[in-house]
Amino acid sequence: QPDSENDECQTTAKITLLSSTSINSVTDENDMSRTAIVGNHSTSSISRVSIPVDASGTLSFHEINYVIGGKNECKRRRWSCPTFLKSEEQKQILFDISGKFSGGMNAIMGPTGCGKSSLLDVLADRKDPHGTSGCVLVDGVLRHPSYKYAVGYVVQENVFSETLTVRENLFFSANLRLPKTLSKREKIDRVLCVIADLGLESCANTRMGTAFLRGVSGGEKKRTCIGMELVLSPKILFLDEPTTGLDAATANNVMHCLKRLAEKGRTIIFSIHQPRYSIFKLFDTVTFMCNGQFVYHGTIENVVSYFSTIGYQCETHENPTDFVLDILIDASQTPTILAKLKYAYNEPANHSHLKARPEFENNISNRGHFECFQHQIAVEAAQSLGTELLYVSQRTLRNSLRNPAMAIAQVVVSIMIGFLVGLVFYDLKKTTGHGVHNRLGTIFFIVVNQIFSTMTAIEPLLQERALFFHEYASGYYRIRTFFIAKLLCDLLPLRAVPSILFSLIAYFMIGLRRTVAQFFIFLVTIFMASVFGAAVCFFISTLASTYAAALIVVVLIFVAMMIFSGFLIELTSVFSWLSWMQFGLKLCLPNQTDNGLMILYFGETGERLHSATYITKLLPFYKVDGDRSFGEQTIDGPQADQN
Numbered sequence: 001q002p003d004s005e006n007d008e009c010q011t012t013a014k015i016t017l018l019s020s021t022s023i024n025s026v027t028d029e030n031d032m033s034r035t036a037i038v039g040n041h042s043t044s045s046i047s048r049v050s051i052p053v054d055a056s057g058t059l060s061f062h063e064i065n066y067v068i069g070g071k072n073e074c075k076r077r078r079w080s081c082p083t084f085l086k087s088e089e090q091k092q093i094l095f096d097i098s099g100k101f102s103g104g105m106n107a108i109m110g111p112t113g114c115g116k117s118s119l120l121d122v123l124a125d126r127k128d129p130h131g132t133s134g135c136v137l138v139d140g141v142l143r144h145p146s147y148k149y150a151v152g153y154v155v156q157e158n159v160f161s162e163t164l165t166v167r168e169n170l171f172f173s174a175n176l177r178l179p180k181t182l183s184k185r186e187k188i189d190r191v192l193c194v195i196a197d198l199g200l201e202s203c204a205n206t207r208m209g210t211a212f213l214r215g216v217s218g219g220e221k222k223r224t225c226i227g228m229e230l231v232l233s234p235k236i237l238f239l240d241e242p243t244t245g246l247d248a249a250t251a252n253n254v255m256h257c258l259k260r261l262a263e264k265g266r267t268i269i270f271s272i273h274q275p276r277y278s279i280f281k282l283f284d285t286v287t288f289m290c291n292g293q294f295v296y297h298g299t300i301e302n303v304v305s306y307f308s309t310i311g312y313q314c315e316t317h318e319n320p321t322d323f324v325l326d327i328l329i330d331a332s333q334t335p336t337i338l339a340k341l342k343y344a345y346n347e348p349a350n351h352s353h354l355k356a357r358p359e360f361e362n363n364i365s366n367r368g369h370f371e372c373f374q375h376q377i378a379v380e381a382a383q384s385l386g387t388e389l390l391y392v393s394q395r396t397l398r399n400s401l402r403n404p405a406m407a408i409a410q411v412v413v414s415i416m417i418g419f420l421v422g423l424v425f426y427d428l429k430k431t432t433g434h435g436v437h438n439r440l441g442t443i444f445f446i447v448v449n450q451i452f453s454t455m456t457a458i459e460p461l462l463q464e465r466a467l468f469f470h471e472y473a474s475g476y477y478r479i480r481t482f483f484i485a486k487l488l489c490d491l492l493p494l495r496a497v498p499s500i501l502f503s504l505i506a507y508f509m510i511g512l513r514r515t516v517a518q519f520f521i522f523l524v525t526i527f528m529a530s531v532f533g534a535a536v537c538f539f540i541s542t543l544a545s546t547y548a549a550a551l552i553v554v555v556l557i558f559v560a561m562m563i564f565s566g567f568l569i570e571l572t573s574v575f576s577w578l579s580w581m582q583f584g585l586k587l588c589l590p591n592q593t594d595n596g597l598m599i600l601y602f603g604e605t606g607e608r609l610h611s612a613t614y615i616t617k618l619l620p621f622y623k624v625d626g627d628r629s630f631g632e633q634t635i636d637g638p639q640a641d642q643n
């Protein structure tokens with residue numbers, strides 16, 4: 001096991017930051033450290049490659065502008081742009097920002113809404129290129145398309161699998177994101193190294209914790225999130241407000257942890273709100289932003305003297321961050337103060353270090369207008385589809401087993417409803433009056449129950465929405481991997497087991513035909529109804545962002561399907577202008593399930609049995625009730641019967 005204090009973690013690291021543009025296949029890592037050709041990426045798929053660990057990881061950015069809304073929003077959506085979006089006013093978030101971050105702790109500070117997170121997103125290549133202009137260089141060369149998978153990005157919210165332990169989460173990240181070329185042993189070493197570096201040994205085997213089950217502490221959660229990025233051994237690590245939501249001691253602990261990582265040569269770039277002085281002292285550089293613009297970008301030692309030269313005196317013992325943030329809050333509300341700060345920032349004498357650009361950077365900026373933000377290019381996944389499926393399915397299964405509340409509830413409800421249906425419709429008679437009526441009632445109830453019980457399928461996807469977005473953006477897996485794993489390990493078992501239990505109980509109590517074939521047709525029919533219902537829920541939950549919205553849409557769809565299934569009303573008798581709906585809904589769940597079960601129950605094939613006309617065909621097979629024959633019960637009397 002490597003010693004956490006030595007640099008073995010870094011020297012064994014094969015994947016670090018990638019910083020080139022037109023390199024499509026690189027075999028020798030040493031050859032590509034500074035090879036870069038400015039130009040468009042021409043290939044449709046570019047493999048993830050690594051650069052040597054001795055690259056310095058200096059990130060420089062030039063004339064970054066970021067605009068949202070209006071036609072940019074339309075371009076982002078690619079299709080279906082409503083008119084109100086086209087005419088929407090654009091909003092500029094970042095204004096002509098240039099600067100440089102090198103190895104060490106680089107803090108970005110400013111009043112809320114000044115654009116810190118937006119800047120981090122742009123630098124980490126997490127923003128859609130539409131609406132973004134300017135140039136971001138790593139070690140003086142353009143970013144490679146796989147750059148965003150090679151840097152670490154710790155988002156503001158803690159994103160991990162709550163039912164897994166700290167160690168399991170770290171292994172999940174390592175197994176999916178590290179290249180295939182790394183052996184299992186190397187991946188294990190990497191994870192152990194990260195656990196030691198972040199001081200997570202004592203809680204490595206503790207689960208993260210859910211809303212109902214207390215897990216690791218807030219600081220340990222944040223350090224696990226950092227660890228999930230560190231397993232990549234990235235040269236550049238972005239963190240969006242790593243101390244938000246943590247108490248002072250825990251925040252201190254997390255920042256010291258980051259300081260240790262920075263001392264090992266990493267470039268750590270993070271946004272932070274009003275840190276106390278002991279934390280501020282840990283920073284190497286600080287950048288103050290106001291209304292999307294830089295007003296200071298340099299070392300922490302020069303902060304107080306810089307602001308005193310432009311007329312703001314920091315009192316003795318006052319925390320410099322509080323002092324500057326008070327000025328920035330005023331500046332964000334008073335244009336003249338902001339103009340003064342901006343004027344001072346642009347003075348040639350100030351921030352002169354930013355003007356000294358390496359030769360390559362000058363080449364780019366001398367082109368006048370330059371556009372470095374490329375459209376998304378497919379980057380080869382780190383793992384094969386099979387490997388991804390293995391790890392994602394493993395996690396999904398663990399999730400289901402460790403959080404079995406929904407599965408247990410579904411099984412218990414199926415058993416209860418099975419008995420309820422069995423008791424209410426116990427041993428149905430084969431008569432044309434009560435017999436047919438009750439059988440139709442049974443079919444209707446079973447179909448309705450099967451449809452509505454699938455609504456539990458809405459939650460799993462919505463619950464993991466943030467996790468999926470983060471993991472997909474970080475290159476953990478392909479979209480289809482997540483979808484197939486969910487289907488195989490979550491949705492299908494949750495439909496199959498309840499359907500089997502329900503059928504075993506209800507089928508025999510109702511007194512349907514006791515042959516193996518008939519039973520299995522019944523079972524498959526209601527199982528497919530469940531799968532169909534779950535698929536509808538699955539589809540809607542990918543479109544909606546909240547549970548309530550998804551629920552309303554799903555209920556609407558199911559009710560429409562039921563009304564137009566032809567079970568409740570003869571479709572020929574609905575308004576002609578509504579009749580088009582029946583064609584769309586004819587293939588839907590209630591319609592086909594009703595038909596399937598009717599054919600099974602009544603022995604008819606190929607025809608709808610709902611209406612009185614069809615039910616008269618059953619007469620030869622069913623005994624006429626003594627006092628309530630089917631013919632006497634029809635509302636239109638004997639005439640309708642003849643029809």
Ligand SMILES: Nc1ncnc2c1ncn2[C@@H]1O[C@H](COP(=O)(O)OP(=O)(O)OP(=O)(O)O)[C@@H](O)[C@H]1O
Binds near residue numbers: 093116
């Ligand atoms: N997609 C978006 N739609 C509308 N407004 C946006 C969007 N993204 C960012 N903004 C706006 O851009 C501004 C900067 O947002 P950003 O999140 O970068 O600020 P911040 O400095 O990180 O804020 P905080 O410190 O509160 O997290 C805010 O006014 C925000 O409302």
